[in-house]
Amino acid sequence: MLNQGLLALQRDHESGARQLAGKALQILISLIKEGDESLERWWKSARLAAWHLWKNGRESMGAAILNVLVRSLAIIEDEVKRADGVSLEFLGTVTRKLQQYAVSRDDSVDDIWRSLKGFLQENHDSGKPIRILTLSSSSTILECLHRAILGFRSEFDIRILESRPLFEGVSMASRLVGRLRESGAEREKKVEVSIYTDAAAAIASEAVDLVLIGADLIAKDGSTSNKTGSLPAVLSAKHCAPNAKVLVLAENEKILPYEPPLREENDIEEVFASWRREESLQEAASTVLSYSQKETLGGHGLQATVKNVYFEWIPTTxxxxxxxxxxxKGAQDISDLADHIRGEADAYFANV
Structure with a gap:
């Protein structure tokens, strides 16, 4: 069952880090809700399963998975300290409390919105139009955009980069438009939602007030890993709209207290799929694909490569x-919290 859970996490390229961490929690619950060994062995098995889900699931999104599992182990540990053995009552209590924790994670979006709302009230509450650039598909950013448009009297100009190769930005724009239509926002004021190609990041960033970025990982120094295209969007805004503020919207669970993983590259077929849809590119795509699969002899010969890199880092500066x-929060707050998270994780995983 653990192997099946790991494969499910590894193959999931649609869920964001927050959703993937929720799935990891559900896998952990399914693994520990039964047991006929001693309490000590059961507790060690639970910690070992959590370690595998973190390290061998989807490491590029490992911060959220790590934090959710560490908090889950803290919940389990409280029950272990009260129990005499692995009884049905004990397993039922552990399962119920973990499910309650899973539900409570949904509240984090409300709290992140309160943080952003305070920033907007302080800096953009004059009624002037607010221009925002973002990219990819973040459930947190989607919710915050929706609430901002409904809650502020300003007109909004929302610009979303398409986010190749899976075009998650297009999906988020569609969901935002759908929610705004349901709430009748377009009857109250002007709201413009525009999709830009990734190559037009500089044009999309002209005169923006805010760049909103999600996070799959946040390093101890505050550097943030997000969908590829995030760094060009930020750099473009810094050049084309020097007064724009770049804000990261994320849960504390995105903070990674360890060294970040190596760069994740994914199936190049995702890139080829969009090329093949264009008839004039089909032959070119086939040529590149054939040379990307060709073996070279002794380091000589022609080989083409296609890179499908999912994530890149935005430096704290x-x-x-x-x-x-x-x-x-600021960078020092993140560093302090990372130290705290590491202390907890080391305590649970040291002897597994």
């Missing part, structure tokens, strides 16, 4: 603020 569920 380009980020103006972090909106977390417990308020706005």
């Amino acid at each position: 380009l980020i103006d603020g972090y909106m977390f569920e417990d308020g706005q």
Whole structure:
């Protein structure tokens, strides 16, 4: 069952880090809700399963998975300290409390919105139009955009990069438009939602007030890993709209207290799929694909490569603020929290 769970996490390229961490939690619950061994062995097995889900699931999104599993182990540990053995009552209590924790994670979006709302009230509450650039598909950013448009009297100009190769930005734009139509926002004021190609990041960033970035990982120094295309969007805004603020919207669970993983590259077929849809590119795509699969002899010969890199890093020096569920934070706050998270994780995983 653990192997099946790991494969499910590894093959999931649609869920964001927050959703993937929720899936990891559900896998952990399914693994520990039964047991006929001693309490000590059961507790060690639970910690070992959590370690595997973190390290061998989807490491590029490992911060959220790690944090959710560490918090889950803290919940389990409280029950272990009260129990005499692995009884049905004990397993039922552990399962119920973990499910309650899973539900409570949904509240973090409300709290992140409160942090962003405070920033907007302080900096953009004059009624002037607010121009925002974002990319990819973040459930947190989607929710915050929706609430901002409904809650502020300003007109909004929302610009979303398409986010190749899976075009998650197109999906988010569609969901945002759908939710705004349902809420009748377009009857109250002007709201413009525009999709730009990734190559037009500089044009999309002209005169923007805010760049909103999600996070799959946040390093101890505040550097943020997000969907590829994030760094060009931020750099473009810094050049084309020098007064724009770059904000990261994320939960504390995105903070990774360890060295970040190596760059993740994914199936090049995702890139070829969009090329093949264009008839004039089909022959070119086939040529590149054939040379990308060709073996070279002794390091000689012609070989083409296609890179499908999912994530890239935005350095702390380009980020103006972090909106977390417990308020706005700076780089030093993130460093302090990373140390705390590492202490907890080391305690649970040291002897597994």
